[in-house]
Amino acid sequence: MSCWDTVQKYAFQSIGFGERVLPKTDITLxxxxxxxGSGMIVNLYFGILAVIAGYFFANALAMAKYAGNRWTRKPAEWFIFLFRGSPLFIQFFFAxxxxxxxxGVFPxxxxxxxxxxxxxxxxxxNTAAYSAEIFYGALQSIPKGDIEAADAYGLTGWSRFRKVMWPTMMRLAWPAYTNEAIFLFHATTLVYFSGFPIWRQQGDALYYAKYIADKTFNPFVPYPILAFYFVLLTLIVIFLFGLINTRLNRHMPQSLRSKVKYKPNLMR
Incomplete structure (x- = not known):
């Protein structure tokens, strides 16, 4: 069987298309x-949707934590503390x-x-909590001169936040938020090792890498392949988020523009 035949059989196996039975012997490169690569489709599904939805919720949480109203601020603080204070793997398990x-109660x-x-x-x-803390820190770092200028122009409330505070918050937070997005894509590999079951041998990239390592008794091929895919994904995320960062900083002098740099999280 040629490599092209293999691609046709297994390229979309992780989402239920093509051959359902995984190879058990003579597993080629x-x-x-x-x-x-098929499993990476699942990782992309989790990562992309979580980043998009988490971004909007994180903005709301940051605004709530920044608010002066105690009844708005405290729930946001406790939510962020809960999800930042416990390991993601444990969150999967309890969820x-x-x-x-x-x-069992509500079918x-x-x-x-x-x-x-x-x-x-x-x-x-999880990503909403971490991102909210990043955005909240950026809110606190907004230069007072920007807010005073907005007040001088008669901008108050929502208009001041939308036209002055929010764009500055995004510009300051974006490099750190890029790192959070990268970590989230990496964290998607925890899904099928935390209690959620595999259905019809359809898993993510790490599931297939582990399956191949178990069948071939050689982990030194599938795991580097897995690392290659995630390095490639990281480069794509850095590139796309870098374009957004350039857009956010387009009005700034070249010397003052913040740059997106990948800083891996040693602990979560």
Whole structure:
């Protein structure tokens, strides 16, 4: 069987198309690249949706934490503390336990126990908490002169936030937020090792890498392939977020423009 035939059989195996039965013997290099690449589709699904949804919720949380109203500020503070103060793996574990019990009481909530929805919710809430803290820090770092200038022009309330504070917050927070987005894509590999079940041998990239390592008794090929895919994904994220960062800083002098730099999180 040629490599092209392998691609046709397994390229979309992770989302239910093509050959359902995974190869058990004579797993070639093409098989490994194709299967792990297929699993990356699942990682992209979790990462992209969680980043997009988490971005908007993070903005709301940052605004709530920055607000002077105690009844708005305190829930946001506790939410951020809860999700930043506990490991993501434990959040997956408890969420699955909660969703399974909810499914027993309310059968209509059954999809929550599936990874495509339940794990996505956990990733969304986790990245929203971390991103909200980044945005909140940026809000606190807005130069007072910008706010005073807005006041001088008669801008107050929502108009001041939308036209002055929010663009400055994004500009200051974007490099750190880029790192959070990169980490979130890496964190998607935890989904199928935290309780959410595999369905019909359809998993993410790490699941296929582990499967191949177990079948071939050689982890030194599939795991470097997995690393290659994630390095490539990281470069794409840095490039795309860098374009946005350039747009956010287009009015700044060249010497004062912030640059996107990848700083890996040693601990989460």
């Amino acid at each position: 093409c098989d490994q690249f194709t299967l792990i 699955y336990f909660l969703f399974i019990n909810l499914k 209509v909530l059954g999809p929550l126990s599936a990874a495509w929805l339940g794990a996505l919710i956990v990733l969304f809430l």
